[in-house]
Amino acid sequence: MKIPSDAAIPIEKLTQYLLVARLRNDKSKFLVKAGFTLENPGDLLAAIRKQVAENDAVLDRQDEYGTFYQVVGDLVGPNGILSVVTVWIEQAVDREIRFVTLKPVRNKS
Numbered sequence: 001m002k003i004p005s006d007a008a009i010p011i012e013k014l015t016q017y018l019l020v021a022r023l024r025n026d027k028s029k030f031l032v033k034a035g036f037t038l039e040n041p042g043d044l045l046a047a048i049r050k051q052v053a054e055n056d057a058v059l060d061r062q063d064e065y066g067t068f069y070q071v072v073g074d075l076v077g078p079n080g081i082l083s084v085v086t087v088w089i090e091q092a093v094d095r096e097i098r099f100v101t102l103k104p105v106r107n108k109s
Contacts, residue, residue, distance in 0.1 A: 001069065030104055031044065082104065084105060
């Protein structure tokens with residue numbers, strides 16, 4: 001399955017969560033390695049859209065909120081490339097597909 005090109009990616013998810021330093025589950029230190037910062041959230045948005053356009057989504061799980069999918073692939077930034085998993089939900093209430101988060105691909109070693 002492909003994530004639709006018009007799937008919802010709230011800019012606040014990028015500017016108020018992923019690109020902000022946090023004490024727990026900080027993604028900003030990981031993302032800055034490829035040049036993604038609060039100064040260029042549009043670059044991260046475009047990279048996420050490109051990542052899902054180039055890779056298939058795989059069913060992850062279902063719960064009362066909806067069906068979750070994962071997309072594994074490269075996130076191409078201004079200064080580098082990161083291997084990531086993006087997580088998406090097809091909401092049970094309205095069937096809208098929305099971006100949930102991203103995380104680094106874990107090595108299987």
